[in-house]
Amino acid sequence: MKKTLHVDFRNLRKKQKILMIMKLPLILTIVLFVGNVQAGLSQSGKFTLKLSDVSVENVFQEIEKSSNYRFVYQIDDVANLDKVNLNLIDADIQTILSECFEGSELNYVMENDYIIIHPAEKVAHFEEISIDIKGKITDSDGAPLPGATIMEDGTFNGITTDAEGNYTLTVAGSTSVIKVSFIGFRTQTIEVGDKTEINVVLEEDSQALNEVVVTGYQTLSKERTTGSFVKVNKEQLEERMAGDNILDRIEATSTGVNIEKDKDGNHIVQIRGISTMKANSTPLYVVDGFAIEGDISTINPDDVESVTILKDASAASIWGVKAANGVIVITTKRGKLNQRLNVEYNSRVTISENIPWDKMNWMTPSEHIDVLMEFDDHGYNKNLLNDVMRGAELSTWEEALAHRRGYFPNGNTWTEAQFQDWVETARNTNNIDQYNDLMFRRSIRSTYNLSISGGSEKNGFFGSVSYNDNLGVSIGNADNKINFNIQDTYKFNDKVDFTAGLNLTYRRSQSNGLDPRGIYQPEWDLLVDEYGQAIQYYNYSYGGGGRYVVQEREAITGIRHSGSELEDVRASDNTTKELDYRATFGLNLRPIKGLTISSKFQFELGNSRNDDFTTMDDGSWRTKVANYYVDGEFQVPVGDRYYSTKNEKNAWNFRNTANYDKTIGDHKFTVFVGSEIRKFSADYLYNLKLGYDQQLTTATPINSNDFLGGAIYNWKGDAYRESAGYWNTSNTDNREFSFFSNFGYTFKDKYVLNASYRVDQKNLFGSDPDYRYKPLWSVGLGWNAHKEDFMQNVEWVNRLKLRVTYGLSGNASNLYSPYAQAINVQSAAGGYLFNHLLLYSAANPQLRWEETKTFNVTVDFALFNNKINGTIEYYDRQSTDLIGLRSLDPTNGFATADVNYASMENKGIEIALNTTIFRNADWKWDAAINFSYNKNNVTSVDVNTLGPQWYAWGDYHIAAGLPLKNIWSFNYGGLDEAGVIQLNYEDENGVMQKKPWYEGVSEEEELIYHGPGISPITGGGSTKITYKNFDLTVNFLYKIGGYFHYSSDLSDFGQRRSDSEFVDRWQKPGDELTTRIPKIPYVGTNPFNGQPENYWDFYDANDYYTFSQDNIYSKSFFKVRDIIFTYNVPKDLAQKLYLQGLRVSCQIQNPFLWVANEKGMDVTSHYGGDPRPWVNMKTITFGVKATF
């Protein structure tokens, strides 16, 4: 008999030892000893074993540890064996094994040091071996799989792979079939044929992973859940590499999750609509089992293993009051036990297109000049002489007019020809190219990410470092980020394991750039001259004084009053630095079979600091300092103005849980109880210094009371104000204690019952137990219909599961109290500063928690041999006792108060479908699509506080029967023959009539109701085509329904560049037949009707146009979010580069967009602080990922 089984394990063991030593300091911090294992090899193959309640696999491990014996077995065969108790002294291996296999259907064969375990009915037959095969077992990334099992099918002939994933095996002959298996991977069966080298790539069993639902507290098999959840898998997350925030990567992948961005670029995440008016409406983020206080952007998306979104009452009843708006559970990558060291490097760079200035829709410089001339004709410069005499600042256009009119005291009066020259030059000048060259660029974002992971049989670790560098579209806007992450799992023994993790993120961002839509200087005011020098203007926003008046002031103070936008942008120096830590430590105990006791602790610390310097190079600051030079004294110190803001937040959680699983025949029980104690505190400090010297780091002391109280006057008599104050601090101390429990019961794996109960307590004001104490609960039922006998014959149904939950969740805010509350305020009045209390809320003994009752039903199905699978869900969330602002009789002290009085409902349907359209050896085409419909309705509101015009102005009309966010407009009826804005209304006979704007709107019926402000239908999807090593993925999203308001106006009297729609403005009688764009109002009398008008009409009259149906647009769109192209370099080629795997990819973002609004605006995009939608710029990302 040939010795067929030979594996050298020595190499592997050595490596593990090194890793163990590395981890030792960490382990030493744990002083906890559980001494239930003693094993030793005494002599001549005799063992002394004292093992209680351990798995058979553990027995094998003990034996392997203390002898040369090696076990070969199919995991499935051994995993289901009962745990054993051994108390043997000097026993031989046979005794031990017969104890282990007693009562089981397993048998074993010994071959030298190899012990091969096989099912008993299989007859061991050894014949003369005819074929030697060898090969390597790897995962799909090319990483070797040490410890994988290769068995000759139908025999107990087998072997495990070595540390490099290599094996050799002698099999019976060419008809032999080998089975390759490894935990977490799909088992493969291969006919030997005439091959002598069989390399096998095992595919990760994603199906098996998907079957698990991570609630953050528990990991449940999908079969045993009843709640509503969506899981985003790792592959989807990895593919969308351009997203530096995990939320960008899950966008449009999951039903019921609506992700938008606000005007500052922050993500707004809504799960199944909004169910509150005043309390928090964002979901809870749970990372590795803990709710986090830190920003979600501190999570490196490359470290994320999976994201699970919990949507229904079962989420809220287990996670408590913070989970009323859903939970996003993020699991990060961890090293697995018995895993080879895996090093992965990936980097990518994302480049945007240039700013598409043509989409700004601005009028031409010549059209802009025409507008200014019309303003002049309509009487807007009547005050120009006064302005010149008083030394007001003038724009270059106003200066030209003043020159022409001879207003300047120095007698520099222009002739008409000189004036026309100026106008002609202005009409033909446009500084936008200079802005583009000097202030903007293509944005470039680069990311470098390195991770290592691995594990010995006792220890699994994962570590990563990521660096991210981002240069914004506006020169001066940039940020970079570095993230370190270490996660370690240490298995002390079979009953005890520890986890420890540390995550650190440091970010530095600068925001000194210009908002492309906020460009200040008119087209003809060039930024630089032909030598590239910044051109100086006496800018009317500085408040410094007109060119001719301030020359005298400039001589006195020696400070230049002129400046330019280019200099100002270059002088701005605003930096934010943030440092976030998150550390976790956990202990899991499994003292008896089925019972797991866990104790976990998390600590979070976040620091952020903003330094905002306004230096004397900034025109408006320089001018301000100069203006306060009075009577030979600089009242405002010369030097920088330095705003410094510091935030520190710190939170800890301590949680203890016990989970008990028990199976008795067909009955499976899970009981879970726990408690959590939690503290969150935050400090804020704001400080303003004047006369700051960055070199010396000193500031000039000032009497801040004089400055705040308004007791300092400039040479023109204006008091100095600093709205934000000079020093401010605040802090928060929130404490919570919770108790929670969950009970699960499964009968015959078909019928599932699940119930949760949780009580939250907070340190809110007052001690009214009704307010402090809120029980939340949910009950769920599940039915695995496909397991019923009668379904076994329905072959086209592979899975059919029904899940139903009902439960109560609550929402509360720390802002409210049953007692009257006051805050400390500083107010300036009469040149004094008053430090006083402001009573902002009346006593409200009836204050309660908001309640939401949620019903959810889910059907999961997989059909036609798993070709199509999907989920259909329906939910109904009824929220009552919502806190809302309500009008009260002001005679009793408060005109409004926040009280529990409103109710609201959210109903919706969600459908997700996944299908494999086509598949053969080389080609694979998968598609997934999801659809969510949410109907949000306020169901009862007692009083509405605002008049109808407010609805049109964008304050939502909170009323029964309407969605919470809704869009209304004025019913604009065009212009009359004198250019006066008209409103349509229905008279008492139901006939449409027109009336002038100043008669106003008094009834809701006079407005037009458009619909919800949030799209009720949202969804997305993905399709992926794979050809050999090439992948092509297209991700798309769509929203249907919903409206938004977009308008521009001339209310800055034509100073800045304006929207080209105003070219078509009404100018003379008759224009009303062809245009609805309002005229420029007259200051004085409208010559066409003799009626008085003034510039207030820009605010009063034009509002009826600005907020009319003409400026309401549909939010519907369909958009290809990204196209991703991936090429996996073939293994053999990669190996020539000493790599296990190499992948290159390219992602194009925002390539195609179809919108329902005629302006072509992308409602998913904003720029800077502008709330209006913008163009979402196309970007391209190149990435490479290498595995060593």
Place this chain on the structure above:
Amino acid sequence: MKKTIFILLISVILASCDTDSFLDVKPTGSLIPETVADFDKLLEDPSNQYYAFYNCYYMDPEVELGPQGDDRLWQIKWKRQYEWAEHHYNEEDNDPSWNSAYQYMYIQNMILDEIDDAPLGTASEADRSRVKGEALAMRAISLYLLVNEYATHYNASNLEAPGVPMPLVIDLQAQLPRSTVGEVYTQIEADLEAAIPLIKDTRPGINMKAKFRPGYASILGLKALIALRKADFANAATYADQALAKYDFLYDKTTWEHKYAGDPWGGIAGQEGIEQLGVTSNKEALWGKLSAITESDPGIYWNQELEMLFDQANDMRYALYSSKNNSFGQDISPYTSYAGFKEYKNGGVSVPMLILCSAEAKARSGNGAGAIAMLNVLGPKRIVGYTPISHVDNASTLRLVLEERRKELCYSIINFMDLKRYHSYGETVPTYTRTIQGQVHTLAPGSDKYNVPIPRNVVNFNPNLDL
């Protein structure tokens, strides 16, 4: 061993359940006011200076808008004031005057309810007495301003006339009817009497910084104004003189100059405080309550009859605030702009108000010489080259006093309040008319149109007010 660990762990879980002391820590950042020190700081809020007779500015017949009339009034409530309309506010709009007075009354009632038993905090027992006195007096002035803005004038022969609701305890659900004018005055006087012994009698007897809070002299001053309204002239003169004995600062306006020579719209050099910072910066105030701000748009014009009363060249109250142009630089002749640009007027208690109160009370009670003496105190501070006048007879002295009052207090709404008062004395008051878009609006003496209507959003909540 196993059991030990198990028991240890369970006890850790249970130990963390003892959470009362953990949760009893109150969040910081805001507080429940409960100490004397807290109450003191609640009264320190400078918005206590708002408002006096806020809704009456354009009701004043002396407000002149020129040929464009109310077209220039770009707020609907101003138009309604100008035409003495039945309602000033839409049903959904708040009346700031009503709301702020009652909001502060809530705080005053809360303080008065709790202060006797409140812990001191950082305050002293002396503070307890002072804060209580101030709360009483501030409730009194709130009621005084409300009853004169929204109800008919005090008249001893008609004390049953409807006044204003008078919440004296906290109750957000209360639906109080209007108390009678007599009841309101009784309460005002009772509050002031209760306040007097609690406030220290010092000199100057005013709060120099927080002028919206009363000192001893401020309370005496308010008692004088109330006595004048009640036609109790003896007390009016006594209280006014007592208050003035403690504080009698007057600006010398004869030295004032325009910031920009020849341009009244640019304001007064060195007096930016009065123009921009509220009544607390006005040193003539004993108790600051903002009555009116003259806007540049819509700028008002001098009433041509009032204008004639001034020595236009020398009286700085005219010379400093008159312009041939409106604020946009347009010539508006034959009218003259009243360019009291952004000047904050005090409707509470001020030195000029007390001088004129004393003068009027003396003139009406037969002390003509005493009245003239008061005018001779005010005159030199207002008129360049002022020649002291002397008493001739009671009728001419009273006429002089009332004319002086009209000039000194012009466009501060007090003149409008005086029309109500004179009618309650039984004196003849003219009937005023305004023609707006062809429609004639009339303000007859003693008419309900002198009283600001109770805002509709209040009546909607409280049908007991719907009379």
